[in-house]
Amino acid sequence: MRAWLFRISFSHLAQYPGRTLLGILGIALGTAVYLSISLAAASALQSFQVGVTAVAGQAQWRIQSPGAPLDEALFVKVRRLASVAAAAPAVESVLELAGVYRGPVLLLGIDPFSERPFRDYEFSHAVGLSDTAWTEVLTRPDAVLVSGPLASRLGLKVGDALGVMVGPRRQALRVAGIFTSRSGLYPLDGAVLLMDIGPAQELLDRVGGLDYIDVIGAGPPAEVQRRLQAALPPGVEVVRPAAEVRRTEGLVASYRLNLAVLSAIALFVGMFLIYQSVTLSVVRRRREIGLLRTLGMTPGQVLFLFLAEGLASGLVGGLLGLGLGVGLARGVLAVMTQNLSSLYMPVAAQEVGVQGGLLLQAWGLAVAATLLAAYLPAREAARTQLRAVWHREELEEKIESKAGLIFGWGLVALVLAGVGAYAKINDGPPWPGFVAAFLILLGFALFTPLAARLLGQGLQPVLRKILGPAGDLGCRYLAGSLSRSAVSIAALACALGMLIAVTVMIGSFRQTVNDWVSRAISGDIFFGPAVFSTAAYDQYLPPEVLAELRRDPDVADIYLYRCVRIPFKDRYILVIGGSFEVLARHGGLWFRQGDTREIMERVGRVEGGGEGAGVRGQGSGKDNFATSRSNDDNPEPGTQNPKPAAGQVVISEPLAETLHLQEGGTISLPTPSGPQPLTIAGVFYDYRTDGPSVWMDISLFRRFWRDTHLNAVRLYLKDPARVPQVQARLQERYGGRYRLLALSHRDLRKGILRIFDETFALTYALEGVAVVVAVFGIITTFLVLIRERVRDLALLQAIGASRRQILGMVLVESGLAGGLSFGLGAACGSVLSLLLIFVINKQAFGWTIQLHFTPAIYWQTLILVLTLSLAAAAYPAWRAIQPHLAAILKEE
Amino acid sequence: MIKLVEVSKVYHRGPEAIQALDHLSLQIDSGEFVAVTGKSGCGKSTLLHIIGGLESVSRGRVFLDGCDLAHLREPERTRFRRDRVGVVFQSFNLLPLLTLEENVALPRVLQGASYDQARQEAANWLEEVGLSGRQGHKPHQVSGGEMQRAAIARALINQPAVILADEPTGNLDSVTAAQILTLFSHLHRQWGKTIILVSHAPEAGQAADRVLRLADGRLLA
Numbered sequence A: 001m002r003a004w005l006f007r008i009s010f011s012h013l014a015q016y017p018g019r020t021l022l023g024i025l026g027i028a029l030g031t032a033v034y035l036s037i038s039l040a041a042a043s044a045l046q047s048f049q050v051g052v053t054a055v056a057g058q059a060q061w062r063i064q065s066p067g068a069p070l071d072e073a074l075f076v077k078v079r080r081l082a083s084v085a086a087a088a089p090a091v092e093s094v095l096e097l098a099g100v101y102r103g104p105v106l107l108l109g110i111d112p113f114s115e116r117p118f119r120d121y122e123f124s125h126a127v128g129l130s131d132t133a134w135t136e137v138l139t140r141p142d143a144v145l146v147s148g149p150l151a152s153r154l155g156l157k158v159g160d161a162l163g164v165m166v167g168p169r170r171q172a173l174r175v176a177g178i179f180t181s182r183s184g185l186y187p188l189d190g191a192v193l194l195m196d197i198g199p200a201q202e203l204l205d206r207v208g209g210l211d212y213i214d215v216i217g218a219g220p221p222a223e224v225q226r227r228l229q230a231a232l233p234p235g236v237e238v239v240r241p242a243a244e245v246r247r248t249e250g251l252v253a254s255y256r257l258n259l260a261v262l263s264a265i266a267l268f269v270g271m272f273l274i275y276q277s278v279t280l281s282v283v284r285r286r287r288e289i290g291l292l293r294t295l296g297m298t299p300g301q302v303l304f305l306f307l308a309e310g311l312a313s314g315l316v317g318g319l320l321g322l323g324l325g326v327g328l329a330r331g332v333l334a335v336m337t338q339n340l341s342s343l344y345m346p347v348a349a350q351e352v353g354v355q356g357g358l359l360l361q362a363w364g365l366a367v368a369a370t371l372l373a374a375y376l377p378a379r380e381a382a383r384t385q386l387r388a389v390w391h392r393e394e395l396e397e398k399i400e401s402k403a404g405l406i407f408g409w410g411l412v413a414l415v416l417a418g419v420g421a422y423a424k425i426n427d428g429p430p431w432p433g434f435v436a437a438f439l440i441l442l443g444f445a446l447f448t449p450l451a452a453r454l455l456g457q458g459l460q461p462v463l464r465k466i467l468g469p470a471g472d473l474g475c476r477y478l479a480g481s482l483s484r485s486a487v488s489i490a491a492l493a494c495a496l497g498m499l500i501a502v503t504v505m506i507g508s509f510r511q512t513v514n515d516w517v518s519r520a521i522s523g524d525i526f527f528g529p530a531v532f533s534t535a536a537y538d539q540y541l542p543p544e545v546l547a548e549l550r551r552d553p554d555v556a557d558i559y560l561y562r563c564v565r566i567p568f569k570d571r572y573i574l575v576i577g578g579s580f581e582v583l584a585r586h587g588g589l590w591f592r593q594g595d596t597r598e599i600m601e602r603v604g605r606v607e608g609g610g611e612g613a614g615v616r617g618q619g620s621g622k623d624n625f626a627t628s629r630s631n632d633d634n635p636e637p638g639t640q641n642p643k644p645a646a647g648q649v650v651i652s653e654p655l656a657e658t659l660h661l662q663e664g665g666t667i668s669l670p671t672p673s674g675p676q677p678l679t680i681a682g683v684f685y686d687y688r689t690d691g692p693s694v695w696m697d698i699s700l701f702r703r704f705w706r707d708t709h710l711n712a713v714r715l716y717l718k719d720p721a722r723v724p725q726v727q728a729r730l731q732e733r734y735g736g737r738y739r740l741l742a743l744s745h746r747d748l749r750k751g752i753l754r755i756f757d758e759t760f761a762l763t764y765a766l767e768g769v770a771v772v773v774a775v776f777g778i779i780t781t782f783l784v785l786i787r788e789r790v791r792d793l794a795l796l797q798a799i800g801a802s803r804r805q806i807l808g809m810v811l812v813e814s815g816l817a818g819g820l821s822f823g824l825g826a827a828c829g830s831v832l833s834l835l836l837i838f839v840i841n842k843q844a845f846g847w848t849i850q851l852h853f854t855p856a857i858y859w860q861t862l863i864l865v866l867t868l869s870l871a872a873a874a875y876p877a878w879r880a881i882q883p884h885l886a887a888i889l890k891e892e
Numbered sequence B: 001m002i003k004l005v006e007v008s009k010v011y012h013r014g015p016e017a018i019q020a021l022d023h024l025s026l027q028i029d030s031g032e033f034v035a036v037t038g039k040s041g042c043g044k045s046t047l048l049h050i051i052g053g054l055e056s057v058s059r060g061r062v063f064l065d066g067c068d069l070a071h072l073r074e075p076e077r078t079r080f081r082r083d084r085v086g087v088v089f090q091s092f093n094l095l096p097l098l099t100l101e102e103n104v105a106l107p108r109v110l111q112g113a114s115y116d117q118a119r120q121e122a123a124n125w126l127e128e129v130g131l132s133g134r135q136g137h138k139p140h141q142v143s144g145g146e147m148q149r150a151a152i153a154r155a156l157i158n159q160p161a162v163i164l165a166d167e168p169t170g171n172l173d174s175v176t177a178a179q180i181l182t183l184f185s186h187l188h189r190q191w192g193k194t195i196i197l198v199s200h201a202p203e204a205g206q207a208a209d210r211v212l213r214l215a216d217g218r219l220l221a
Helices: A003-015 A017-056 A073-079 A112-124 A131-139 A148-154 A197-203 A221-231 A242-284 A286-294 A299-343 A356-383 A392-422 A431-467 A469-480 A482-520 A543-550 A580-585 A596-604 A625-632 A653-659 A698-705 A720-734 A745-788 A790-798 A803-845 A855-880 A885-890 B044-051 B074-084 B100-111 B115-128 B144-156 B174-191 B202-207
Strands: A061-064 A084-097 A104-110 A143-147 A161-166 A169-179 A192-196 A212-217 A237-239 A525-529 A555-568 A571-578 A647-652 A666-669 A676-684 A693-697 A712-717 A740-744 B002-013 B016-028 B033-038 B059-064 B085-088 B162-166 B194-198 B210-215
Touching: A003 A017, A003 A299, A017 A242, A017 A299, A017 A356, A017 A745, A061 A221, A073 A084, A073 A212, A073 A221, A084 A112, A084 A197, A104 A112, A104 A197, A112 A131, A112 A212, A131 A143, A131 A169, A131 A192, A143 A148, A148 A169, A169 A192, A192 A197, A212 A221, A221 A237, A242 A299, A242 A356, A242 A431, A242 A482, A242 A745, A242 A803, A299 A356, A299 A745, A392 A431, A392 A469, A392 A482, A392 A803, A431 A469, A431 A482, A431 A803, A469 A482, A469 A803, A469 B100, A482 A745, A482 A803, A482 A855, A525 A720, A525 A745, A543 A555, A543 A712, A555 A580, A555 A698, A571 A698, A580 A596, A580 A693, A596 A647, A596 A676, A596 A693, A647 A653, A647 A666, A653 A676, A676 A693, A693 A698, A712 A720, A720 A740, A740 A745, A745 A790, A745 A803, A745 A855, A790 A803, A790 A855, A790 B074, A803 A855, B002 B044, B016 B044, B016 B059, B033 B044, B033 B174, B033 B202, B044 B059, B044 B162, B044 B194, B074 B085, B074 B100, B085 B144, B100 B115, B100 B144, B115 B144, B144 B162, B144 B174, B162 B174, B174 B194, B174 B202
Parallel strands: A104 A192, A143 A169, A571 A693, A647 A676, B033 B194, B033 B210, B085 B162, B162 B194
Antiparallel strands: A061 A212, A061 A237, A084 A104, A084 A161, A084 A212, A143 A192, A161 A169, A525 A712, A525 A740, A555 A571, A555 A712, A647 A693, A666 A676, B002 B016, B002 B059
């Protein structure tokens, strides 16, 4: 096909610049949103990966104990092994800067004499790092090396003081030197401090303990791992450093996937615009098609001609979207970084990495979406018979006659959606749920032609009686212009449906979390280190504080809380030790089944227990992680582990859902005392985001972890009315001495809901863009409809219709179109919200969300859509009834 | 009675000014059937549109039964078009959405009649123009001649004082065109309507009481 023939298409695009522009903008916005989310998510994760890679350096293996420190004596033992070429010990912690600049900083405690084979490339080719600096690091307990990016951000130079928060304490460090990484790789976006391991252990209160030992093997990797594992005590594991990245990716995978899917909605709505644009073009150019076919153009050439029209919008819109997306990504990254840090782990990505692959993917998606959208009307054009030049009225009749059939296809889509919703997934993303969501949108979109026809015909007598000819004709035009208006109505309905669904889901989720805070998190005051994120599991309450609290005359009960994060299978989970006896006295947890009191008592009953027992572990030492995995792979309720249960625990619903565990079953938990088979006494609702969790009594936790630290306590007061006074007193007593924070239950609730709202702000923004794209569709529709109807409107004036009647007619039609969009959108959104709440969320996160309808979103959406529809139609209608009647009526 | 006094109409297309009517004066009595002929672009349609209140004049005055059209504001002009004039177009200009009966009934509905009443009257007028049995058809389902008959019925339904027909046979074959002209003659005789029919076809003059010839916006003697 000769290229110049495509000029026909392009000249048509140029002839209607407004409509073309709106179509392009729709695609551009959809592409931009999709790209910005992809880029920001990739940048945030890449920042984390870069951090892990930089810290890991040349390490091949990492020795660690899940959720517990390693005995530093192990380092000497490991280094002496024949299978080990080099080993380096490390402690690390994410601290908070305590100066004017806040934010996380990674403190790495290293042994400078062991480091060279590992992180030589990253750290030792330092600029301005003199022997004096090393000497200072080795001899002064407060000396640190500061990374170049952090030093330039804070304006630090050698000799400066640097304040950091170590748990509740403010600690002053001294800058001994500034290092730069030749590769440019830094953890936490360059906020890194290096310290000699001895002072670092003291600073972090980990004297005698290590967080991990990095190893370079001597020999085949499998052999090295086998020999290392054999030499290590129970509960210590040998992993690849990259495993951390994989587990972290797993932690945020659902968050990322949900955003990616939501971001694609705007592009999906943009497809309607292209479909509508090409359909209108086909309808308007029916005579031209007939002529071209008469002149010898083949159906295939006609198909390509119209596909080219859609493709042009896709190419240009996609390109615009790329530019816009890169610009938006920075803002999205800021929000996402905040979300990830609040919900999962400290992330400090500031720069958006523009990845060619993602740009190509987004552009390809835009082009594919427009081609797909343009294909159906282009195929219709290609099928146009030479003999029967396509009259618009014939097309309308065709659509009208097929409205029932199209409705039937919509029902089929809904039935398939139902099948998708009930499909079970073993693991991985909830794709059947997403497919079901798409089918629901499609189903309701396919209901549109019949719904528009029935609405127009049904309301015609009523509105005729009320509004006269304006009401009558408005209804007729709605029912009789399906080829043009149905697509816009469907597009807007889809966008509104998503908006309503997401709002109902978020509203339900928020209310559920609110209920959960009331029902499952008891306590008058929550007291612990003022940490910046949920990932600060190594921030402790000073022991002397607990002793003082026990003597406080206002305190009736103290709930002790200790949390560690451990790798478990292919993810991280939290293991929480708490005073179950205390918790049971104050309401316990919120279990999905079973008697709360009985479950709490069973878990709280620990043989040989007692707070701070510090008893040695009972693991055999022969079991390893692989054994515990095989035990867990049998999820049948009541499964009995061959080894007697070492205790009873309760697990969170997300853990039960994702690993298919049930009440009465067994979970084999890797602990520093070896794998422990534990009976699952109950499954409780839990909405924390930093990981699924296993809860046990704190005495059992201490037995397995040999750890007497506490992360926080909950205080139950004798007189709950005295919360403000006690809170103020605690703050006054400890706020200056340590950096501790006393939160009332109300403060906690507010904090949780604030994080919740921040998390979903991005979701709302994504849906808002989808609605904007759909509004473009409505504006385009009425611009085109009225432009095409200029002759009809002039005729009506010529035979005596007043301008008011004509405006009324157009407004009735647009109001009905908007109303129908809302009706379909509300129905679609309600069904979708059920899917999001009961299927997708359950599959992605394992959360049970109680349904709470949000009536406000319905009437707010109705007002929005009616206003927009009426405004979109009023202006072109007003323009169309200006007095050029004779000229218009004379035109052929 | 229709009276035009020194009427001029100038169109502006960019820098160019086109004189469609040039100081034209004429008078048409009630009940008269007048054919306006002339070459393409001589101002025939402009004359008709000005009489029908579809266009305003650049200079001069237009009276219909003593009513000065120049002084009518838009709402009055709308009522004038609805109640006093019926227009028939060359390209029929029927609303594709409506059936023939509904198209014909529309001006009556706009006038305030009930739908049932308007449709009853429309059925009668369709019968009058020879379209009984075609009420339920939509415009694209009937022939050009039938569409034009329906358009004529629509022009008549409000019982206007004047029927203005702008090239009503221009889109029709010669046999159908002759039938339409016969219909106009019949309606003139039957109902005594003032009819102004613009056409460049010589046959139009034979059906009319008087023929006005236009050239360059002026009446030829």
